[in-house]
Amino acid sequence: MDITERQMQMLTPEGFDRLFDKEINHAETYLETYLRLNDEYFEAFGRNRYSSYNSFQTCRGERIKKKQRF
Numbered sequence: 001m002d003i004t005e006r007q008m009q010m011l012t013p014e015g016f017d018r019l020f021d022k023e024i025n026h027a028e029t030y031l032e033t034y035l036r037l038n039d040e041y042f043e044a045f046g047r048n049r050y051s052s053y054n055s056f057q058t059c060r061g062e063r064i065k066k067k068q069r070f
Contacts (some may be wrong), residue, residue, distance in 0.1 A: 007044045010037070016049055017060055 011013035020033055027033040034053050041049040050056040 001031075003044070007041075008039050010044070010049060013063060015060060017063065020060075 006019070007027045009019060015039065019037055023037060024030060027036065031053055034050075034056055038048050038050060038056075041047075050059065
C-alpha cells in the first residue's frame with residue numbers, strides 16, 4: 001500500500017488540523033469538512049481518526065489553547 005503525502009499528514013493531529021483549515025474554504029460547514037477528512041482517513045487506514053465530530057472539536061480546542069500559551 002502506497003501512502004500519499006496527504007495521508008502521511010493525516011497521521012498526526014496537527015497535520016489533520018492543517019488539512020481541516022485548508023479544506024474548510026471548500027465546504028459549507030465545519031462538520032462537512034470533518035466528515036470528508038475522517039472518511040478519507042478511514043479509506044486509507046481502516047479506522048476513523050476521531051470517534052466523533054465532538055471528539056475532534058475537543059482535541060482541536062485543547063491543541064489551540066496549548067499553542068496560545070506559548
